[in-house]
Structures are given as C-alpha cells and as structure tokens.
Amino acid sequence: MRKTFEVIDIDRGFRLHVLPTDKFKTTSVRLILRQPLRADTYTLTAVVPFVLRRGTRRLPTSRDIARHLENLYGAEFGVDITKLGETQNIELSLDVAHDRFLPEQLGLTEQGLAFLGQVLLDPSAEDGAFRKEYVAQEAEALRRRIESLINNKPQYALNRLRQEMCRHEPFGLHKYGDVDELRGIAPAALYAHYRHLLATSPVEVLVVGPVEPQQVAAWVRQHLSLPRADVGEAGAAVPVSPPPREERTVIEELPVQQGVLALGYRTGVRYPDDDYPALLMYNGILGGFPHSKLFVNVREKASLAYFASSQLEATKGVLTVVAGIAVDKYEKASAIIREQVEAVAAGAFSDEELEHTRKGLINGVLSAQDSPGRIMGGRLVGLVNGRIRRVQEVIDDLQRVTREDVLKVAAGIRPDTVYFLRTPASGSREEGR
Amino acid sequence: MMSWQTIYSELLRERVVYQRLDVGLEVFVMPRPGFHKRYAVFSTRYGSVDNRFRRPGSGDVMEVPDGIAHFLEHQLFEDEQGHVFNAFAALGASVNAYTSHSMTSYLFSTTDNFPAAFDRLLDFVQSPHFTPEGVKKEIGIIEQEIRMYEDQPRHRLVMNLLQALYHVHPVRIDIAGTADTIRQIDPETLHACYDTFYHPSNMAIFVVGDVDPDDVLAQVETDISGRGYAPRPPVERLFADEPDHVAAPRVETVLPAARPLYVIGFKDAPGGATGQERLRAEVVTSLVLSAALGRSSRLYQELYDADLIDDGFSVRYQLGPGFGHTMIGGETRDPDALHDRLMAGLARLADDGIAEEDLVRVKRQSVGEFVQLFNSLEFIANGFLYYHFLGGSLFSYLDQMNTVTLDEANRRLREHLRPDRAAVSIVRPPERKA
Numbered sequence: 001m002r003k004t005f006e007v008i009d010i011d012r013g014f015r016l017h018v019l020p021t022d023k024f025k026t027t028s029v030r031l032i033l034r035q036p037l038r039a040d041t042y043t044l045t046a047v048v049p050f051v052l053r054r055g056t057r058r059l060p061t062s063r064d065i066a067r068h069l070e071n072l073y074g075a076e077f078g079v080d081i082t083k084l085g086e087t088q089n090i091e092l093s094l095d096v097a098h099d100r101f102l103p104e105q106l107g108l109t110e111q112g113l114a115f116l117g118q119v120l121l122d123p124s125a126e127d128g129a130f131r132k133e134y135v136a137q138e139a140e141a142l143r144r145r146i147e148s149l150i151n152n153k154p155q156y157a158l159n160r161l162r163q164e165m166c167r168h169e170p171f172g173l174h175k176y177g178d179v180d181e182l183r184g185i186a187p188a189a190l191y192a193h194y195r196h197l198l199a200t201s202p203v204e205v206l207v208v209g210p211v212e213p214q215q216v217a218a219w220v221r222q223h224l225s226l227p228r229a230d231v232g233e234a235g236a237a238v239p240v241s242p243p244p245r246e247e248r249t250v251i252e253e254l255p256v257q258q259g260v261l262a263l264g265y266r267t268g269v270r271y272p273d274d275d276y277p278a279l280l281m282y283n284g285i286l287g288g289f290p291h292s293k294l295f296v297n298v299r300e301k302a303s304l305a306y307f308a309s310s311q312l313e314a315t316k317g318v319l320t321v322v323a324g325i326a327v328d329k330y331e332k333a334s335a336i337i338r339e340q341v342e343a344v345a346a347g348a349f350s351d352e353e354l355e356h357t358r359k360g361l362i363n364g365v366l367s368a369q370d371s372p373g374r375i376m377g378g379r380l381v382g383l384v385n386g387r388i389r390r391v392q393e394v395i396d397d398l399q400r401v402t403r404e405d406v407l408k409v410a411a412g413i414r415p416d417t418v419y420f421l422r423t424p425a426s427g428s429r430e431e432g433r
Numbered sequence: 434m435m436s437w438q439t440i441y442s443e444l445l446r447e448r449v450v451y452q453r454l455d456v457g458l459e460v461f462v463m464p465r466p467g468f469h470k471r472y473a474v475f476s477t478r479y480g481s482v483d484n485r486f487r488r489p490g491s492g493d494v495m496e497v498p499d500g501i502a503h504f505l506e507h508q509l510f511e512d513e514q515g516h517v518f519n520a521f522a523a524l525g526a527s528v529n530a531y532t533s534h535s536m537t538s539y540l541f542s543t544t545d546n547f548p549a550a551f552d553r554l555l556d557f558v559q560s561p562h563f564t565p566e567g568v569k570k571e572i573g574i575i576e577q578e579i580r581m582y583e584d585q586p587r588h589r590l591v592m593n594l595l596q597a598l599y600h601v602h603p604v605r606i607d608i609a610g611t612a613d614t615i616r617q618i619d620p621e622t623l624h625a626c627y628d629t630f631y632h633p634s635n636m637a638i639f640v641v642g643d644v645d646p647d648d649v650l651a652q653v654e655t656d657i658s659g660r661g662y663a664p665r666p667p668v669e670r671l672f673a674d675e676p677d678h679v680a681a682p683r684v685e686t687v688l689p690a691a692r693p694l695y696v697i698g699f700k701d702a703p704g705g706a707t708g709q710e711r712l713r714a715e716v717v718t719s720l721v722l723s724a725a726l727g728r729s730s731r732l733y734q735e736l737y738d739a740d741l742i743d744d745g746f747s748v749r750y751q752l753g754p755g756f757g758h759t760m761i762g763g764e765t766r767d768p769d770a771l772h773d774r775l776m777a778g779l780a781r782l783a784d785d786g787i788a789e790e791d792l793v794r795v796k797r798q799s800v801g802e803f804v805q806l807f808n809s810l811e812f813i814a815n816g817f818l819y820y821h822f823l824g825g826s827l828f829s830y831l832d833q834m835n836t837v838t839l840d841e842a843n844r845r846l847r848e849h850l851r852p853d854r855a856a857v858s859i860v861r862p863p864e865r866k867a
Binding site for chain 1: 580690743798799800807
C-alpha cells in the first residue's frame with residue numbers, strides 16, 4: 001500500500017486526495033467544504049449539510065435516499081460538521097462495500113461519488129430556496145441536538161468549559177450554531193449561503209480504498225463539477241489567543257448524581273509547531289492513558305473517580321482535564337489534579353512514564369492507519385493546520401522527544417478556567433440556570 | 434504442524450482457524466496481513482445474569498450480589514507487582530475489559546511486542562488477587578461508575594424497560610449492580626465466582642491481525658499446560674422460570690433530560706431453542722425490523738414527518754441466555770403520540786405483511802453492511818465470540834440471512850411484535866415552571 005495520499009488538483013481550491021489500498025473491505029469518501037468559524041455565518045453553515053441530505057431533485061425525500069442507499073448494498077451516508085480549532089468544516093461521508101466482496105458488480109465507488117454529487121449540487125429546491133419544511137425540521141433538529149448534550153454529563157461539562165474559556169473567541173461557538181438563530185433560518189438566505197459556499201469554500205475530497213487515483217479523478221470531474229469563483233480563506237490562520245489572565249471558576253448546578261470537574265489550560269503550542277510532538281508527550285504523561293498521572297492518582301490511588309483524563313485540541317492549543325467525582329470531593333480532587341499538572345512541570349516523572357507514553361503514542365499513530373475514518377480524520381487535521389505530518393515523520397519525531405522538550409512545553413501550559421457541574425447544595429431549592 | 438479446523442467465508446474471502454484444547458479452552462485465529470494492529474480477546478461465558486449457579490465440586494447452590502461479574506472484571510487488573518495497566522504500557526499495548534449480560538472479555542491491541550503482551554493477557558486473567566484493601570478501593574471507583582450511568586437518562590430508560598419486561602430473569606439487574614449491592618462483595622465471594630466461571634472449559638480466545646496461528650496456539654498451550662487444570666463439566670446456571678407475559682405494561686419516571694424519552698420493548702417467548710435456532714431468530718428479526726422501521730420504511734418516514742422521532746431513533750433486537758427482546762425508541766416531543774402512531778403502524782403492517790421487494794432490499798443492505806463491519810478487527814473478535822457463546826457462528830450470519838423467506842419474515846413479524854408482549858418505558862424531564 002502507498003504510505004501517503006496522492007493529490008490531484010480538480011479545480012481552483014478543489015483538491016482530490018487518494019490513498020489506494022487493498023487493506024479494507026470498503027471504499028471510503030469524505031467530501032469537505034472548509035470554512036472559518038465565524039459568529040456571523042456559523043449557524044447558516046451548520047444547517048447546510050443537514051438540509052442537503054434531506055433530498056435531491058431526483059431523490060426528493062429521505063425515504064427515496066434511504067432506498068437508494070440500501071440498493072447500493074447498504075452504503076453508509078452521513079453529513080456532519082467538524083470543528084477543528086477556529087475552523088468549521090462541512091463533511092459529507094460515504095462508505096461502500098467493495099464490489100469484490102459482493103454477489104454482483106455494480107461499480108459502487110463511482111455510484112457513490114455520483115450520489116454525493118447529486119446531494120451536493122442538485123438539492124431539492126425551487127425558486128432559489130431550499131424547501132421550507134426541510135429547513136425548519138433540520139434547524140429544529142440541530143437546536144435539539146445542542147440541548148440534548150445535557151444527557152451526556154461529561155461531554156456537556158467539557159463543552160461548557162470550552163464555551164466559558166473561549167467566550168470571547170470563535171472557538172467558544174458551538175459547531176451546530178446558535179440555538180436562537182436556529183429558530184429563524186430563512187430558506188432563501190440559506191440557499192444563497194449554500195451557493196456562496198460551493199463557489200468559494202476550499203474543497204477537499206478524500207478517498208481511501210482499492211481504487212486507481214486517475215480513475216477516481218475522472219469520476220470526480222464528471223460528478224462533482226462545482227460552480228467555482230474566487231476561493232476564500234478557510235481559517236488556517238493562527239487562532240485568537242487572549243493575553244494571560246487570572247484563572248476563573250464557573251460553577252453550574254443541576255440535579256445530578258455525580259459531579260463533573262473540568263479544567264481548561266492554554267498550551268501555547270499548536271499542531272503546526274515543532275514542539276507539537278513534545279506536547280503530545282506532555283498530554284500522555286499527564287492524562288492520556290491508564291498509566292498516566294491523572295488515572296493513577298485520581299482513580300487508582302485516591303479512588304475518587306471512575307474516569308479522570310486529559311484531552312488535547314491541538315489545532316486551537318487547548319488542553320482539558322475531566323473527572324467524574326462525588327460532589328463533596330471537589331476540593332480534594334481539584335488539589336490532586338493540580339498537583340499532577342505541577343508535578344509534570346517540575347519534572348517529577350520517571351523515565352518509565354516517559355517511555356510508556358512514547359510507546360503508547362506510537363501505538364496509537366500506527367493503529368490509526370488501520371481505520372479509513374481515522375486516516376482521513378488525520379489528513380483533515382493536517383490540511384486545516386497547513387502542515388501535513390506523515391505517519392513515519394510523527395513516529396520519528398516522537399522517538400526524538402527528550403525530557404527537556406517535555407519540560408519546555410510544560411513551562412508554557414497556563415491554567416485558564418475551572419468548570420464544575422454539581423448538584424445544588426442541600427436546602428437550596430432553586431431551579432433554572 | 435498442528436491440525437486446525439478452518440471456517441472459511443466465500444464472500445469475505447477470510448478464514449478463521451480453530452482449535453479446542455483438552456481442558457476445553459477454545460482458540461480462534463483470523464490472520465489479517467497488512468494490518469499494523471494485532472488484537473486479542475480472552476473471554477469467559479460469565480456475565481451479570483449468572484447470579485445463581487451450582488458450584489462445581491460441592492454442588493452447593495450459590496446466589497451472589499448484583500454486579501459481582503463486573504466487579505471481578507475490575508479486580509483482575511490488580512496484581513501483586515503493581516498495576517496490570519503498567520505492564521501493558523511498558524509494551525506499548527493498550528489493554529481494556531468489559532462485562533455484558535452474558536460474557537466478560539479482556540482484550541488488548543498492539544502494533545509491537547505482540548507475544549509479550551499476549552503472555553501478559555493470558556497471565557493476568559488467570560491470576561486473581563483479591564484482597565480486602567483492593568475490594569474497598571474498587572467500591573469507590575465503581576460507585577462513581579454507577580453514578581455516571583445514573584446521570585444518563587437513556588441508561589435509566591432501558592433499565593426501567595428491562596424491569597418492566599422481566600419478572601425474575603436477572604437481565605433486569607444493572608450490569609454494574611447498585612451502590613448497595615457492591616458493598617456486599619468480599620474476596621471470598623469473588624474467589625467462588627472466579628473458580629466457577631474462569632475455568633478454561635468456560636472460556637475462549639480470539640486473535641486477529643498479522644499473526645501466525647501456530648505461534649499463537651503454541652503460546653496458549655504452553656501457558657495453559659503449566660497451570661494444571663483438570664477437565665470439568667459445564668457450569669450449571671440456575672434461572673428461575675420467567676413467564677411469557679411482561680411484568681408491567683408501562684413505567685414512567687422523571688429525570689433531568691433535554692426532552693422526553695420513549696422506548697417500547699417486545700418480549701420474545703423464552704424457551705429451550707438451540708443456539709442455531711436462536712441465532713436464526715435474531716437474523717430474521719433484524720430483517721423484519723429493517724423492513725418495518727428502517728429509514729426507507731413508510732412508518733419511519735411517517736413518524737419523522739410528524740416530528741415524533743429524530744436521527745437518534747433506534748431499533749434493535751437483543752439476545753442472551755434465557756432472554757430476548759426488541760427495543761424501539763428514542764427522544765420525542767410527545768411519547769404518547771409516538772406510542773399511538775407506532776402501534777397503529779405496526780398493526781397495519783401485521784395486516785398487510787412485509788412486501789417482497791422490501792425484504793429483498795433490506796437483505797442487500799444487510800449484506801453490504803456486514804461486509805463493511807469486517808474493516809474492524811475489534812468487531813471481528815468480539816462479534817465472533819459473542820455469536821459463538823450463543824451457540825452460533827458469525828460467518829454463518831450471511832448464509833442464514835440469504836435463506837430467510839417472505840413467509841418466515843411475516844410469521845416472525847406477527848408472532849414477535851405483539852401488543853400483549855410489550856412494555857413501555859418513558860423518561861420525562863421535570864415540568865417547567867411558567
């Protein structure tokens with residue numbers, strides 16, 4: 001198998017990336033329209049793919065689309081928004097079983113691309129507007145999705161933390177838009193925005209499967225002929241970062257069985273930076289693995305939590321820590337978490353912790369190559385950040401990271417915001433936010 | 434060369450090789466050259482439903498606290514030298530485990546040092562180390578795990594449904610137990626459960642990735658032969674008789690949630706069917722559910738257009754020892770309206786029957802989806818053992834599906850999705866003050 005994608009220019013700001021491989025049973029396609037995450041457009045941008053998936057001129061209802069996909073041997077079709085740093089990316093995805101594993105040869109890869117072309121370029125619309133009921137239904141569905149985040153408390157807490165932490169930065173915006181703006185989406189304005197996106201968004205088509213790149217390029221030119229104009233900015237620029245400030249604490253009360261404590265830090269280092277591999281090591285030592293300081297000290301030694309870990313959003317340069325704890329253990333758990341952050345900064349980690357983390361990260365990088373979804377996800381991160389890191393390059397870089405490199409990164413980690421979701425103190429009977 | 438039995442799938446062009454050791458341990462290997470990752474899972478037929486059984490040897494009947502199978506899974510990660518997680522981390526391997534209603538599985542994946550990591554897996558699963566201190570520590574951790582689930586409205590919705598569907602079958606018990614039941618667990622009871630269910634005759638191993646089956650088997654044989662197991666008859670589980678009818682037709686609760694949640698369950702007739710027959714029932718039921726309520730169905734479109742369901746609407750059949758049921762539901766603005774429309778739609782379908790062309794189409798869909806699943810080494814290993822423990826075979830799934838007839842599908846539709854075998858669970862958010 002080729003180790004890297006072959007890149008073919010299709011049109012202005014429209015590139016095809018093909019990774020030919022026989023390893024998988026499928027051909028996987030991701031079609032991405034890249035946009036900066038901006039307060040004035042993010043709600044409209046979020047609604048576009050969800051309305052597109054409702055119907056095309058030839059397949060006008062969801063039911064028609066579902067039948068079509070079932071006939072393509074259960075082709076998996078989906079749309080979503082991927083937020084990476086301060087970019088908002090529209091993703092149309094399609095996975096089809098490869099013909100060689102099916103009882104008949106239908107040319108599913110080409111049929112899949114043709115279907116994506118129909119969805120993107122030939123939606124069910126009339127008189128320069130999307131269908132009213134589709135716009136209303138899908139905007140409402142997104143509003144509910146945002147509100148339903150409360151059903152998953154750890155995710156809710158992490159989202160609220162990022163929102164509070166970056167309330168004056170685009171990164172604090174929800175990828176699915178603003179709940180109030182979602183109530184009043186005009187079908188004509190949405191359609192105009194969609195046409196603008198088709199003309200000006202940087203477009204990437206990623207394909208992984210047993211395919212021949214030039215053949216795929218021919219299909220893409222045939223089925224995905226976009227009405228291009230001058231291509232705009234996709235937001236690869238360095239994200240906004242506030243000046244150093246005092247740590248802020250936000251406490252929210254809901255009737256919960258378990259408190260969720262989330263801490264946010266600014267890393268100073270981002271994905272395109274040369275120190276990025278050292279940042280990966282830092283996060284791994286602190287809380288990325290079951291051998292990490294957070295898991296060992298918060299869960300295994302203090303028996304305070306079932307989950308305690310750290311996560312990195314390297315396109316933005318934000319590190320988060322999250323733990324589910326008994327509400328009355330807030331002080332104790334915060335103290336232990338802070339001690340771990342300070343311990344790493346003070347160099348209080350063993351060579352064993354360093355090496356275990358290095359091996360764990362390399363294992364993760366190689367394992368990702370066994371999944372088409374993760375291969376394509378990694379490619380998108382590289383494209384958005386304007387720096388493609390090849391697999392072997394990342395592994396070599398990780399091999400070279402020293403204790404001093406980790407300490408240098410640790411010195412730049414700044415606490416920013418603490419968020420705690422807790423049940424109301426006994427006696428308090430107030431409701432609402 | 435050791436003599437392997439081979440299970441081959443024409444469609445997938447994949448083979449699984451299989452051996453059964455003298456002490457009863459079953460070993461499966463699926464070579465997948467080209468993958469970086471090697472994935473191994475070591476499973477026992479022991480889950481949350483195995484809470485009453487006869488002890489091998491003495492024959493004494495034992496009844497154990499709810500949640501002990503899951504507790505035991507956590508405790509096996511304790512060993513004398515330090516933490517099991519560390520031993521895997523040293524090899525660059527990622528280790529984990531899970532407990533379901535009917536099985537407990539220990540697994541790892543690694544791109545390097547496979548033999549050493551596999552040795553560690555074989556060893557830690559067979560080296561119980563239960564101490565009062567370890568048990569005490571685990572209670573704190575698992576109590577937080579239980580609290581986490583309690584804060585998930587969906588988890589509560591399903592637990593309430595299972596308690597409405599079943600009178601006595603232990604599938605109605607939460608896999609993790611409760612904060613109270615886990616406090617009744619002690620090292621002695623853990624040992625009794627371990628001795629009963631962690632014998633090789635009750636266990637199986639699946640390895641998938643770029644490995645040589647002979648090497649895998651040699652490693653297993655060396656490990657097992659050094660542990661002095663004696664052959665043993667199957668464990669006798671004692672299930673109380675579960676009536677055909679549901680325990681309660683409807684259960685509602687109030688919880689902080691964004692919107693109301695609704696689920697309806699259809700209880701399958703329990704019975705002494707063979708594993709293959711039960712697997713057949715699952716295959717037929719899945720096709721029936723796709724035709725009746727899949728995205729291309731009239732009923733799904735109706736419910737979606739009436740704003741009664743959304744993308745999260747889910748339909749599935751769940752099968753295990755002594756139980757089987759279909760669950761249909763999701764978030765909704767109006768649980769009662771959803772219930773009425775759904776029941777009317779199912780009644781209409783029972784009258785009309787599934788159309789031939791719909792069955793043909795959902796079969797095509799299922800074939801393609803099944804093929805796609807084989808990209809995932811995790812699915813292959815866990816799915817294979819799951820069906821194997823039920824007495825079926827993952828590889829026969831497609832053959833089974835291809836032979837389902839329209840008559841069979843319609844018979845299943847009418848006998849299974851019956852209002853008199855249904856229970857409903859609803860979670861509502863608190864009333865908002867004006």
